[in-house]
Amino acid sequence: MTRRNGPGPRPSKGRPPGSTTDQRLLDSRGDTDWVHTDPWRVLKIQAEFVEGFNDMAELGPAISVFGSARIPESHPAYDIGVRVGAALVEAGFTVITGGGPGAMEAANRGAMQAGGESVGLGIELPWEAKLNDYVTFGLNFRYFFVRKMMFVKYSQGYVVLPGGLGTLDELFEAMTLAQTLKITKFPIVLMGTEHWTGLLDWMQGTMLSDARIKQSDVDMLTLTDDVDLAVDLMVKAREEHG
Numbered sequence: 001m002t003r004r005n006g007p008g009p010r011p012s013k014g015r016p017p018g019s020t021t022d023q024r025l026l027d028s029r030g031d032t033d034w035v036h037t038d039p040w041r042v043l044k045i046q047a048e049f050v051e052g053f054n055d056m057a058e059l060g061p062a063i064s065v066f067g068s069a070r071i072p073e074s075h076p077a078y079d080i081g082v083r084v085g086a087a088l089v090e091a092g093f094t095v096i097t098g099g100g101p102g103a104m105e106a107a108n109r110g111a112m113q114a115g116g117e118s119v120g121l122g123i124e125l126p127w128e129a130k131l132n133d134y135v136t137f138g139l140n141f142r143y144f145f146v147r148k149m150m151f152v153k154y155s156q157g158y159v160v161l162p163g164g165l166g167t168l169d170e171l172f173e174a175m176t177l178a179q180t181l182k183i184t185k186f187p188i189v190l191m192g193t194e195h196w197t198g199l200l201d202w203m204q205g206t207m208l209s210d211a212r213i214k215q216s217d218v219d220m221l222t223l224t225d226d227v228d229l230a231v232d233l234m235v236k237a238r239e240e241h242g
């Protein structure tokens with residue numbers, strides 16, 4: 001970059017005489033603590049957003065599928081995950097998951113086997129975690145909140161398989177964003193009546209009865225075991241809202 005001559009602020013008052021910026025950049029040695037400071041982290045966060053936006057902007061219509069990282073292949077929810085992933089691809093959607101094991105792997109597996117784009121948005125964890133073998137396009141994030149925004153921004157709806165804390169976090173984030181109209185026209189399907197009925201009963205029996213939520217908050221959820229119904233809802237939403 002060049003700088004015009006004449007009056008105006010100088011680049012750096014404290015710069016050592018007789019050296020160039022390139023020299024100082026390339027010769028620099030010494031303390032590296034600054035790489036662990038918040039201002040530097042801001043740039044890393046920014047870089048994650050830039051890379052995510054860059055790589056996901058042209059994915060096409062996508063649905064995110066969430067669910068337990070801990071279910072084995074033998075669990076009935078795994079098979080449902082595979083069928084959901086495949087059916088979404090057959091309906092013309094890209095499938096996005098957290099790229100991990102369990103239900104995420106199942107949905108990616110179904111999507112890949114159906115010949116579709118199978119996206120895994122991985123997260124750095126304290127233990128070694130790698131993207132599952134059924135991801136056709138993967139990104140790994142350091143920051144949970146950046147990753148969570150990518151799911152919402154690049155999905156047209158969520159299918160939520162049985163899961164634990166991580167799954168609830170993803171579900172309730174979407175519900176909160178919808179309740180506060182930060183996102184609109186966003187179908188959310190809970191797959192697995194046995195797993196989710198207790199939560200829905202509590203939401204209606206306690207949260208709704210105590211007026212902590214409104215009926216419209218509960219109504220944004222569709223509870224089913226029917227994969228075709230879940231995918232039809234997503235297709236209808238796409239037809240209605242683009």
Ligand SMILES: C/C(=C\CNc1ncnc2c1ncn2[C@@H]1O[C@H](COP(=O)(O)O)[C@@H](O)[C@H]1O)CO
Binds near residue numbers: 097
């Ligand atoms: C438990 C193990 C690995 C976890 N690896 C994960 N990789 C990617 N995404 C994950 C992982 N764990 C949780 N998530 C996210 O939360 C949801 C599942 O969490 P739950 O608590 O199991 O419900 C999931 O949708 C992911 O986005 C060791 O094998």
